[in-house]
Amino acid sequence: MFDRIREKLTILADAAKYDVSCSSSGSNRKNDNKGLGNGHTSGICHTYTEDGRCVSLLKILLTNHCIFDCAYCVSRKSNDIERAAFTVDEVVQLTMNFYRRNYIEGLFLSSGIFKNADFTMERLLRVVKKLRIEEKYNGYIHLKTIPGASEELIREAGLYADRMSINLEMPTEAGLKLLAPEKSHIDVIKPLDFVNKQIIQYKDEKKLIKHTPKFVPAGQSTQMVIGATPETDKEIMYTADAFYKNFSLRRVYYSGYIPISNDTRMPILGTQPPLLRENRLYQTDWLMRFYGFNIREILNDENPHLDTDIDPKLSWALRNLHHFPIDINVAPYQMIMRIPGIGISSANKIVQARKFGRLRIDQLKKIGVAYNRAKHFIKCIDTPFQLNDYQAHQIKAFILAESASKYLKTATNQLLLF
């Protein structure tokens, strides 16, 4: 019995690991029925795998049986792998016992599609209902919305889950059609839109009626596979931007494609996953969401790809040297945030501290500014006077000379010609 569960857990955790979403933030569910667990606003990562990704949720599939045959997925119908399925009770027991030992922050439940969408969604719903109602479990639950499931089932699931997500898989419709002819972006957009409208509706009701139940308090997210199909960074980020805007998504995840099959439409087995590209896309994502950048400033027709040797914020600054140097003692907060080497918390501190006197270089360093990078773009009261203006490529060379990329040791997909 025990061995069977071990085996199932191994198979179904292995199949679920390519879904990179693991955040447990955004839910403030209280433990007010003296049950087990609560939401933690900023989320908690309980451990990290050897690849450095956080493990915050018990991430498993209910089953890896699937009627679809998507080329990028390990659980595709034509793939010859071991198949398994958990019973509802097994998932509930695993979650409760892991949670009690503080191993996990909650459950991330996904599933291959067996029989049809409604049948699968109904099973997922049974698990979360049992956890919430019978076991008085108030911890985090991230539930996959199954595209094509009926609206009643999705709405009911939303009452128990903290976050729901559906993966876009490929950044463009053309890419998706190439690898998964049976699927389409419309299948994803419809339920995303439905859940988003429900969230807004429940929020409005909450303003009038205080005890309106929570509905997906941690919002929705999605994921795109990067590097399986030949999209540009611009296409990827424009899609992400549109989804952030249209469906108020909390997160878009970018997952570097890890070759899992000999399919000729995709990178061959043994190719390094595009880790650096993934990193740059996340940096762009952050600039877009927290630093007030418009995606068109970073990626446009002249620059369809992100630089690999420098981060997107620095490359924006180098392309727009006419904005610099910025005097940090008078510049508005929005401009200070755009200086390479100054992050959000340093920018906040600078804006507060300068009310008490103009800032010097040593104070900036104490505040946490990466001064060696920022010095090319800022002015403060003891900035040394400088006669010549450096060109963008000179500044870039200075910065690259004194910093070592953490990616240099790992092989990149790009070969050097000279």
Added chain:
Amino acid sequence: MIYLFNGSLEGLLTAVFEWFERKPGEITLILEENHQPDAFKKTLTIYNNREKADRVWNGLLIRLDKNWIRRLYCAYLSEIPAAFNHIFHFTCYLFQSKAGVEKNYGNPHVIAISKYAKSVEREKHRMEAFIRFEEAKDGTFYCGIDPDFNVLPLILKHFKDRYADQQWIIYDLNRNYGLYYNLEIVENIYINVSNKRNSSIPMDPKEKLYATLWKDYFKSTNIEARKNTKLHIQHVPKRYWRYLTEKQVELI
């Protein structure tokens, strides 16, 4: 001049009061036990005085918002001698200046306090993440920890709210006190045995089973092709590995 105090928050606040009463100019606040007598400097030993400490504390409550009070408290819990001195000077600076001066990040004491507070909050967050309970025979969940800073008072609420339906003990092995939740309230406890690591307590038979399942899960959720040991260690520094069930080697 040197002020000596005994390391308690009350003593620290009393020191602030004494300074304002005497105004002796530049002083350094030093822990009594760390003090090396010095031929050239005068010293004054501060004796705890609840009344004086309360007056200073109430003054702080008026001047600082909730977040800053917490930062100050966190910096105190770091138990680093230099942090005490910074808290002392920060408090004096605060009472001598106009309102809002705690936001002056150009001031060395302000920035020092926010750094100490950040370290303590980080340790607190790590404890919330890395504590692994083991179920004892009597159904109590136990974990022994030895955090860098005294974070038990900070993690109390988190664990009380979260594990409301199970009895648990979190024991600070270094500072030799712990928290015990008896399904109603959390109490301070002192255990008087030499071996407080989990091995001395009879464990529930299910415990091993779930530990094995968790280790299996940890292994199978890893993606070999993305191996990145540097990042792994950055997130889970090696000194925390002893807590982590998934990092224990299987003894067969």
